[in-house]
Amino acid sequence: xxxxxxxxxxxxxxxxxxxxxxxxxxxxxxxxxxxxxxxxxxxxxxxxxxxxxxxxxxxxxxxxxxxxxxxxxxxxxxxxxxxxxxxxxxxxxxxxxxxxxxxxxxxxxxxxx
Amino acid sequence: xxxxxxxxxxxxxxxxxxxxxxxxxxxxxxxxxxxxxxxxxxxxxxxxxxxxxxxxxxxxxxxxxxxxxxxxxxxxxxxxxxxxxxxxxxxxxxxxxxxxxxxxxxxxxxxx
Numbered sequence: 001x002x003x004x005x006x007x008x009x010x011x012x013x014x015x016x017x018x019x020x021x022x023x024x025x026x027x028x029x030x031x032x033x034x035x036x037x038x039x040x041x042x043x044x045x046x047x048x049x050x051x052x053x054x055x056x057x058x059x060x061x062x063x064x065x066x067x068x069x070x071x072x073x074x075x076x077x078x079x080x081x082x083x084x085x086x087x088x089x090x091x092x093x094x095x096x097x098x099x100x101x102x103x104x105x106x107x108x109x110x111x112x113x
Numbered sequence: 114x115x116x117x118x119x120x121x122x123x124x125x126x127x128x129x130x131x132x133x134x135x136x137x138x139x140x141x142x143x144x145x146x147x148x149x150x151x152x153x154x155x156x157x158x159x160x161x162x163x164x165x166x167x168x169x170x171x172x173x174x175x176x177x178x179x180x181x182x183x184x185x186x187x188x189x190x191x192x193x194x195x196x197x198x199x200x201x202x203x204x205x206x207x208x209x210x211x212x213x214x215x216x217x218x219x220x221x222x223x224x225x
Contacts, residue, residue: 031211043202043215056212091156099145099164099206102213104157 004105006092012111018080021108023092024073033102034067034077035091043091049075050097082112115140115207117216125222126193134188134219136203143205146186147213148177150199157202161188193223 005024013019025032033048047057052069060067064083069075079086089109095102116139126132136146144165149157161177163170163186170177176189186203200220204213 033212035215042217045212045214048212050211093157095211097211099211101147101159101162102204103159104149106156109154 004092004094004103006105006108008108009106010109010111012113013082015083015112016081018078019082019086019110019112021077021090021092021110023075023077023105025075025092025094026103027073028096029094029103030072030097031095031102032069032075033093033095034075035093037089037091037107046077084112086110087112115205115214117203117205117214119201119203119216119219121219122217123220123222125224127224128193128195130193131189131191132193132221134190134201134221136186136188136216138184138186138205138214140205140207141181141184143181143207146177146179146203146205148175148186148188149202149204151202151218152199160201195223195225197221198223
């Protein structure tokens with residue numbers, strides 16, 4: 001397996017624009033996580049899914065953020081409208097049930113100007 | 114709410130030395146703890162996973178220990194090499210859900 005795949009790797013957008021980040025988890029993994037990393041706050045969990053169902057979205061900062069997982073091999077994180085304070089690196093990770101290792105993608109570096 | 118602290122925040126040691134990185138967590142009801150490394154501008158790479166029933170886990174020059182009752186884990190790196198330079202993060206998993214809470218990390222620099 002190629003690991004967790006995220007796209008795009010880099011995204012620069014203007015304030016107010018819609019941004020969509022994409023993630024393909026490792027095949028067979030039933031948990032998918034979205035994290036955000038900033039210098040000030042470190043790694044924060046935004047939302048996670050189990051079998052495509054959102055389990056905990058308490059980390060989603062505002063209604064401007066939404067995430068979907070339409071099937072076991074694809075998830076999106078959308079920000080609409082984007083703001084400069086959303087600039088961060090967004091990571092997707094996946095794992096099996098039962099406290100197994102979580103594997104991370106390479107991240108999407110988002111810059112909102 | 115789980116809180117994770119990693120000390121020191123940064124560490125520089127000469128090549129060849131053995132070193133220990135520390136991780137402490139407030140909620141001892143964990144079912145595992147994972148150590149990761151992160152290179153600048155890269156994603157996280159899993160190094161070791163310790164289940165709550167284990168006290169140690171080893172992989173090559175790395176050895177991680179876990180003391181659940183005291184809320185502590187250590188990562189021991191033997192015979193350090195310049196390629197070990199990275200940020201190291203620990204993340205306990207709390208029983209009942211699968212999410213990981215991360216510490217702020219230790220930035221390690223190995224001096225050739």
